[in-house]
Amino acid sequence: MREFVFALEYDPGTNPVADVLEANPETTVRSLACHVTSESLWRVDHATGSQAGIEALESAYREPTYCADCLVRDDCGADCETQPLDRSSDELVVYTYWDRTDVCTSVPHLALEYLGEGLLFETYREGRRYRWRIVLGRDAPVGDFFDALGDEVGECAGMEILRLTDLDPDREEDDADKSLPAEQRAALQAAVEYGYYETPRRTDLSELAEKLDVPRSTLSYRLRRAEATLATAFVADDSLEWDETIAAGR
Structure with missing residues (x-):
């Protein structure tokens, strides 16, 4: 098995959910489930963020012209059902189902057509960036799929493409690194590379955001989330070592 990870970056006005997430950088959406057949698609998404961001996101999901994951910009005529399953001030769980028409297409439908059945999908949305992770067979024609996706996405x-790697169950990976989304890892790597963490700094947040071509608020949020994750993991590891030292009587 292999994993193929790639990202779409929506232009303003082309996707209502992306517009909301761009305006509310503290709000993100992660998939809990995604299933596709040749005729339909259903998925469950979990959003977290500010109260304003969650309210705006729920409204975006309910827009009549919005059909989750459909790549057709004009009205495709699909029968789309969107239903909130759980809602609080800072969380939203949404179920979406739609029956495909002759003109409908989506990332999962293209994956089914080019990569075959038995695929696993995982998605993460932050700002205008929509990251996809697909677990697929070793011999699946990834290049053909990505070319077809480019034709459908258009302008x-x-x-x-973020990575295409074999899945190795024996490979050890740092727990904190696993918990960081690719966008946060990329932000940290760029911050270190351009001297953001040096004293004095060789670049400030605005300059770094310009280099990465992302809004300053989005970059700030990614760095804060990544730093919080790494700090929490560091403190947890340090506490564990201290507990082990006490237990050993050292």
Whole structure:
């Protein structure tokens, strides 16, 4: 098995959910489930963020012209059902289902067509960036799929391949690194590379955001979330070592 990770970057006005997430950088959406057949698609998403961001996101999901994951910019005529399953001031769980028409297409439908059945999908949305992770067979034609996706996406979104790797169950990976989304890891790596953490700093947040071509507020949020994750993991590891020292009587 392999994992293929790529990202779409929606232009303003082409996707209502992306517009809301851009305006509310503290709000993100992660998939809990995604299933596709040749005729339909259903998914469950979990959003977290500010109260204003959650309210705006719920409204975006309910827009009549919005059909989750459909890549057709004009009205495709699909029968789309969106239903909140759970709602609080800072969380939203949404179920979406739609029946495909002759003109409908989506990332999962293209994956089913080019990569075959038995695929696993995981998604993460932050700002205008929509990251996809697909677990697929070793011999699946990833290049053909990505070319077809580019044809369907057209000019409404940018595309970036993040990685294509074999899944190795024996490979050890740092727990904190696993918990960091690719966007946060990339932000940290760039911050270190351009001297953001040096004293004095070689670059400030605005300059770094310009280099990465992301809004300053989005970059700030990614760095804060990444730093919080790493700090929490560090303190947890340090506490564990201290407990082990006490237990050993040292």
